[in-house]
Amino acid sequence: MDQYETLTGTGHSRRRFLRNLTSMSVLAALYGYSGLRPALGWPQSGNHDAERLVEGDTDVFHLVIDRTPMEIDGKPANPITINGTIPGPAIRMREGRNVRIRVQNNLDEWTSIHWHGILLPFQMDGVPGVGFEGIPPNDTFEYNYPLKQSGTYWYHSHSGLQEQLGHYGPLIVEPAEPEPFDYDRDYAVVLSDWTFEDPHEVFRNLKVSEGHYNYQKRTVEDLLEDIQTKGWAQTMRERQMWGEMRMSSRDLLDVTGSTYTYLVNGRSPSENWTGLFQPGEKVRLRVINASAMTFFDVRIPGLKMTVVQADGQNIEPVPIDEFRIGVAEIYDVIVEPTDDQAYTLFAESMDRSGFAAGTLATSVGMTAEIPELRPMPSRGMEAMGMDMDDMDMGGMNMSGDSMAMDDKSKAKSGKMDMSMNDKSKGMNSKPTMDDQGSTSGGMAMGADDSSHAGMNMAASDPNKQVPWPLADRNISHGPDDHGPGAAMVARSPGNRMDDPGIGLKSTPDHKVLVYNDLKALAPWPDPREPEREIELHLTGNMERYMWSFDGEKFTEVDGPIQFHHGERLRLILVNDTMMDHPIHLHGMWMEMENQHGDLRPRKHTISVKPGEMISARITADAPGDWAFHCHLLYHMEAGMFRVVSVA
Numbered sequence: 001m002d003q004y005e006t007l008t009g010t011g012h013s014r015r016r017f018l019r020n021l022t023s024m025s026v027l028a029a030l031y032g033y034s035g036l037r038p039a040l041g042w043p044q045s046g047n048h049d050a051e052r053l054v055e056g057d058t059d060v061f062h063l064v065i066d067r068t069p070m071e072i073d074g075k076p077a078n079p080i081t082i083n084g085t086i087p088g089p090a091i092r093m094r095e096g097r098n099v100r101i102r103v104q105n106n107l108d109e110w111t112s113i114h115w116h117g118i119l120l121p122f123q124m125d126g127v128p129g130v131g132f133e134g135i136p137p138n139d140t141f142e143y144n145y146p147l148k149q150s151g152t153y154w155y156h157s158h159s160g161l162q163e164q165l166g167h168y169g170p171l172i173v174e175p176a177e178p179e180p181f182d183y184d185r186d187y188a189v190v191l192s193d194w195t196f197e198d199p200h201e202v203f204r205n206l207k208v209s210e211g212h213y214n215y216q217k218r219t220v221e222d223l224l225e226d227i228q229t230k231g232w233a234q235t236m237r238e239r240q241m242w243g244e245m246r247m248s249s250r251d252l253l254d255v256t257g258s259t260y261t262y263l264v265n266g267r268s269p270s271e272n273w274t275g276l277f278q279p280g281e282k283v284r285l286r287v288i289n290a291s292a293m294t295f296f297d298v299r300i301p302g303l304k305m306t307v308v309q310a311d312g313q314n315i316e317p318v319p320i321d322e323f324r325i326g327v328a329e330i331y332d333v334i335v336e337p338t339d340d341q342a343y344t345l346f347a348e349s350m351d352r353s354g355f356a357a358g359t360l361a362t363s364v365g366m367t368a369e370i371p372e373l374r375p376m377p378s379r380g381m382e383a384m385g386m387d388m389d390d391m392d393m394g395g396m397n398m399s400g401d402s403m404a405m406d407d408k409s410k411a412k413s414g415k416m417d418m419s420m421n422d423k424s425k426g427m428n429s430k431p432t433m434d435d436q437g438s439t440s441g442g443m444a445m446g447a448d449d450s451s452h453a454g455m456n457m458a459a460s461d462p463n464k465q466v467p468w469p470l471a472d473r474n475i476s477h478g479p480d481d482h483g484p485g486a487a488m489v490a491r492s493p494g495n496r497m498d499d500p501g502i503g504l505k506s507t508p509d510h511k512v513l514v515y516n517d518l519k520a521l522a523p524w525p526d527p528r529e530p531e532r533e534i535e536l537h538l539t540g541n542m543e544r545y546m547w548s549f550d551g552e553k554f555t556e557v558d559g560p561i562q563f564h565h566g567e568r569l570r571l572i573l574v575n576d577t578m579m580d581h582p583i584h585l586h587g588m589w590m591e592m593e594n595q596h597g598d599l600r601p602r603k604h605t606i607s608v609k610p611g612e613m614i615s616a617r618i619t620a621d622a623p624g625d626w627a628f629h630c631h632l633l634y635h636m637e638a639g640m641f642r643v644v645s646v647a
Contacts, residue, residue, distance in 0.1 A: 050089035058098040061091055063113070065135075065167065066106040072194055073261045073268035079166030079194075080107065080157070086266045087190045087290065088155070088169025095150040095176040101143040103135060110134040110159055113143070114586075114627075115171065116328060117153040117312055117604040120145035122624030125586055127158045130625050130643055134159060150175035151312025152286040152330050154190070161199035163633055164292040166266075168192065172286070173312070180521065181308045181317065183284040183334055187275045191298075191325070191347050191356055193260040193291040203634050206254055207545045213256045215353070251542060251578065252379070252502065254634060255293040257354025262294065264345065264358040272367065273358035275345075283335050283360065284308075285345075289325045292633040295350035295580060295607070297324050297504060298331075300343050300360070301371060305333040307513060311603045316519040323513035324350065324501050326582035326607030328631040331513075335360070342366035350503065350580075352376040377503035379578060379610070468495050469593050470615055475535070475574055486539035486551040490576045493613035497594050501580070501609060516594045518601035524591055526619045527598070530570035534561065538608060538630070538640070540577040545638055547577075547630065553639025560645035561628065563620035572615045575608040581635065582607045585644065587626040590616035605631060620646050 053060040068081040082088025093099055105111045112134045114126035124145045128134035135141040150173045157167035170188035195202060205212040267273040277283050285305075289296060299305075299322040307318040309332035323331055337343060342361035349355060352373045359367055481489045500512040540547045547553075563569065571590065573583055584605045591600040593615045600617065608614050623646050630640040 048085065048089050050083065050091045052092065055100075058100050059093060061099065061101045062104070063088065063101060064104045064106060065111050065113075072196075072263070072266070073270060075196065077194075077196065080111075080162055081166060082169055086166035087192070088167075090170045090172055090188050091155065093147055093171070093173045095147050095173055098144070098146050102140055103143065104140045105135040105137060108137050110136055111162060111167070112157055112159045113155050114158040115143070115145075115153070115155050116584075117151075117330070118145070118171070118173075119148050119587065119589075119622065122587060122622065122626055125626065127586065127627045130627050147173055149173060149312065150179075151309055151314075152188070152288065152332050153312050154288045154290055154328075154330070156290065158627070161203065161292075161633060161637065163290075164193075164195065164199040164202075166192075166194070168290040170286065170288055179308075180314055181334065182282060184281040185275075185277055185283045187283065187285055188265070189275075189285050189287045189345065189358070190263075190265050191287065191289050191291055191294075191296050192263045192266075193255070193294045194263055195255070195259045195261070197259055199292075199633075202255060202259065203637060206634055207638075210543045210545070211251060213254065213258045214251060214351075215256065215258045252351040252377070253293060253295065253349065253353070254579070254632070256351055257349060260294065260349075260354060262291075262296075262347065262349065262354050262356035264347065264356045267358070269355065269357040269370065274364055274366070275358065275360050276364070277337055277360055277362065279338050279340050279362065281336070283337065285333050285335065287325060287331050287333065289327050289329050291327055293327065295324060295326050295501075295582075296347040296356065297322060297350060298345070298347045299371075300335060300345050301368075303335045303337060303343050303360075305335055307331055307333050307517075310518050310601055311605060313602045314521050315601055316521060316599075318513060318517045319511065320513045320517075321510045322504070324504060324607075326580065326605065326631075327633075328582050328584055328605040329603075329607065342368040344368040344370050346371055348373060350501070352503070374503065379502060469570070470495065470572065470613055473572075473613070475613065477537075481551075486537070486548070486576055487541040487543065488539075488576055488578060490574060490611045490613075493574050493576075493611050495614075496609050496612045497614070499609065515592065515601075516596075518592070518594060518603075519596040520599040520601050523598040524589075524600065524602065526568060528568040528619075530568050530617055532567070533570045533572055535572040535574065536561075538573060538575045538577055538581050538583070540579065540635075540640075542578070545634075547632075547635040547638040547640035549640065549642055554641040555639065557642065560625065560643040563618070563644055563646045565620055565623050565646050567620050569618050569620065570615055571618055572613065573606070573608050574613045575610055578610045579632075579635075580607055580609055581640070582631040583629070584631045585618070585626065585628050587622040587624070587644075587646075588618055588620065590618055592616050622646055 050061050050063065063082050065080065065082055066084070067078050068084050069076065069078050070086070071077065072079070079086045091101075103113055110128065112126045112128050115124075122131040124143050125131050126143070153171040153173065155169055155171050156163045168190070170190055172188070261268050264273045275283070287298060305320050305323070307315065307320060307323065309315060309330070311330050325331055337360060340362050342359050345358045345360060347356040352375065355373060357370055475493065477489060497515040500506055500514050504512045506512045506514070537550050539549065539551045575581060582605050589602040589604065590606055591602055592606060593600060603616075606614060606616060626644045626646065628642045628644045629636045
């Protein structure tokens with residue numbers, strides 16, 4: 001048996017599959033498949049697919065949730081495991097079939113499993129308190145639902161902070177029809193962050209000490225460098241404004257590599273997860289960000305990647321060198337290594353405090369050079385989500401990422417747009433804008449923004465510009481700027497879908513994926529224009545570690561966000577904070593309104609940059625109650641969570 005027949009570092013290759021086509025066809029008939037893909041696997045647990053039993057038109061899985069002592073990065077740990085491993089097994093399903101998943105809870109606490117991105121009845125969605133009670137200790141719950149889609153997804157706990165402890169795994173739904181791309185080998189690449197601290201202690205530290213895990217704050221040397229490059233006056237203005245906001249320009253991630261060990265498929269860089277290939281093969285990497293708090297920048301030095309799916313949905317292929325993946329996002333990429341050598345799969349945390357890494361190679365034990373961490377970027381003052389033309393900043397050269405000021409700083413500027421609307425408008429319907437946009441207002445552009453003052457390119461004619469749906473929109477702020485839960489307010493948030501994000505920049509020699517690159521292969525089935533709009537502000541107070549929508553934590557709101565069953569609506573998200581937020585809607589797709597007109601990409605999670613305003617169309621076709629939240633685990637725990645009721 002040669003190295004490609006082992007299960008220590010690879011899924012089954014397509015070539016070996018073809019050599020065994022006759023025997024495999026028996027299994028294909030058994031499972032009702034018209035075709036089979038290579039199996040998934042990773043070294044520490046061999047063939048890591050969950051066992052599947054077949055009962056007529058239903059596939060049956062059995063999952064056991066428990067604590068399992070093991071080593072992580074060479075140190076003793078006691079993570080929550082699923083069927084004894086971290087991540088849990090890859091659950092491979094089939095579009096058009098039914099699934100029944102028996103989940104046995106061996107923990108001494110309640111648990112749950114949410115099937116992230118899967119369209120199903122709300123009672124099966126797995127969110128305690130929203131559709132079901134949860135799974136009690138030493139009890140079993142059975143999930144049953146039909147599969148109406150295909151693609152790469154994942155599953156995880158929605159109970160407390162269990163996700164931080166290893167309670168997650170990949171979920172693959174094979175398509176009923178052939179995919180519009182081909183590949184020879186198939187790997188799930190599950191990125192995550194692990195801490196040896198108790199997650200509740202991590203949360204306590206965040207609550208009592210702003211910047212507790214930020215060990216990369218600015219120094220005297222940085223101050224002197226700023227004075228040299230920007231001048232004394234501008235440097236002092238910037239420092240004063242940051243001080244008044246009780247923040248650091250290097251507050252990029254709340255929890256950092258100071259406590260986190262970053263993992264690929266449960267393995268640290270020193271443990272070196274390895275995926276095998278033969279030169280000339282097309283290798284599909286299903287990259288899932290299953291971390292609790294970490295945005296990763298992913299690249300494979302020496303290899304181009306072609307993005308073929310975003311959040312499980314096929315898109316027009318995009319050749320890239322690097323992509324940023326927010327928490328809970330998924331990108332499927334295809335690489336084509338032609339040489340007999342090793343390549344490093346490098347996932348660098350957004351704040352450059354650490355990295356996850358694995359290897360693609362032609363044999364086990366091969367390694368490639370691991371890149372050095374790039375310098376930590378700093379947020380600049382122009383990214384404050386304000387109309388800079390209305391501000392008298394004494395000649396300051398604003399540059400960096402988007403954020404906003406607190407009331408003291410806003411008052412000092414004297415020239416900012418202080419217009420506000422009734423706070424309740426953020427949660428109620430608004431009249432639909434026409435094609436030209438409805439109201440007036442400023443728009444701030446990101447440092448690398450190329451959206452031409454809100455103009456986007458029509459999908460039918462790449463040389464024709466059409467208005468961005470939110471161009472010149474007058475955003476809503478309450479009389480108190482959303483209350484104590486909102487220490488910052490973006491006055492003129494803008495379109496930043498051409499901005500790769502802080503610390504990243506596309507060049508002719510290094511293409512970084514941006515949201516404007518995502519283009520669906522065909523228009524989505526519901527062509528209706530939105531009947532109404534719902535505007536929500538992402539709000540926070542870093543010093544008090546309060547995170548919310550419209551300044552109100554989940555425990556403070558009166559009731560759910562109301563969607564009317566069958567309606568077509570536009571959801572508008574305005575990020576009033578200086579943090580990136582991955583926003584996840586359960587049960588329905590968000591069709592992101594980017595530059596591609598009717599070819600809007602569908603996503604289940606949209607990352608919203610500081611000072612950004614973004615919109616998505618939604619068809620409210622899923623009756624019931626659904627979770628809607630920031631997927632940064634500690635932000636959700638701190639209150640950035642709502643319930644959407646479709647009735």
